[in-house]
Amino acid sequence: MITIAIAEDHQSLIDGVELLLKYEKEISIVGMANDGEELLKIVRLKRPKVILTDIRMPKIDGIAATRIIKKELPHSKVIAFSMFDQEDAVRQMIDAGASGYILKNSPLEEVLTAIQQVAKGETYFDAAIDPSLFLGEVKQLAKKQILSKSEREILTLIGQGKTSSEIAAIRFNSVSTIETHRKNIIRKLDLHGKGELLRYAIEKKYDF
Template identity: 35%
Template sequence: MNYDIRLVVADDHEIFLDGLALMLSRQENITLVGQAGDGRELLEVVAREKPDVVMTDIKMPRMDGITATREMIRLQPDARIIALSMFDEENQIVEMLEAGAKGYLLKNADKQEILDAIANVYEDRVYYCKSTSAKLAGMIAKSKFNPYKHKEQISFTEREQEIIQLICLQYTAQQIGDKIFLSKRTVEGYRTRILEKMNVRNTAGVVMYALKNNLIKEEDLL
């Protein structure tokens, strides 16, 4: 894919920020145009550099990521923001999404997932971290965050709905095939089409879409 993503990152932990910045600076198609250690500095850097994507920690001094996100969205409604979170910050992740973030990552995400999240948010897709728990999925489903409300309703066949439910229950392609008497390859083909229809990139995205569109109930995930 031929693009050059101008990126700004913000985090108040200097070692984490420096390590993230070093990794990102080595990537083709990404230009790191600024770094910030708190929300106020982030707003200054964003105003100056006008990046394509912003990655920001949620908890920061002077101004937190939620407040900074609200301000960025106020100034630029189509801003593309990814929240960086610790594993125990479910409420803050929901607040970030409601404030206008288009995705979130746990700070222990691997390099490939970080790059996937940046690319997907750059292309105006929502990105849900692969490590999304059933608890967090339920919280997001109940929240005001709904990236699907202005989009045309998608129809799924009975077979696709059956596979969606099994994907949400964390069944592998082989397990799904064994359960509904299809080959693993056939199930993988269904899964690819389902992800394309939903415009999501991983199982967490399928779960979130299914919850928001009443294809599965939260209690089914527990």
């Protein structure tokens, strides 16, 4: 079962998506919100597998909400549902952790396809969006998603210039445990040594 939460400040669009999905046996809508603050309450309570969210919303926008969701519930998948196809909007949502991006003027059936693909761990981007806007970011997103929560946290600390001893003290781990994590991160990200790992962590400046 794919559980989904929807956030959109235009009720008519929420109603349209709800009508589309209500007859899909493998999908269950667990909450609907009209602003980002309400969305976060629903997500924290219901922990949906997929979140479909507008970008421009009252109180908390979709970009900020996505960052919070991916930090608190990294396994939940976010799909942007927006009227904006500009490069800046697409890149900001991907950087925040979104796995998909759909334009509001697309057929509603495309929403269903996006939900199904993203729920399987894939990405989905509207056919009207220039692929050059997201291909590089998708590769980086894929790299982020193969790391465990502990590895992401350690990568953030590495990016802050912390040594293995300092990270061990912060996380109440042994230095050998941190070194093992470093080796695993290097292997998963296909990097070459600690120097490249440090450069990678600093350059990407990931907000995990």
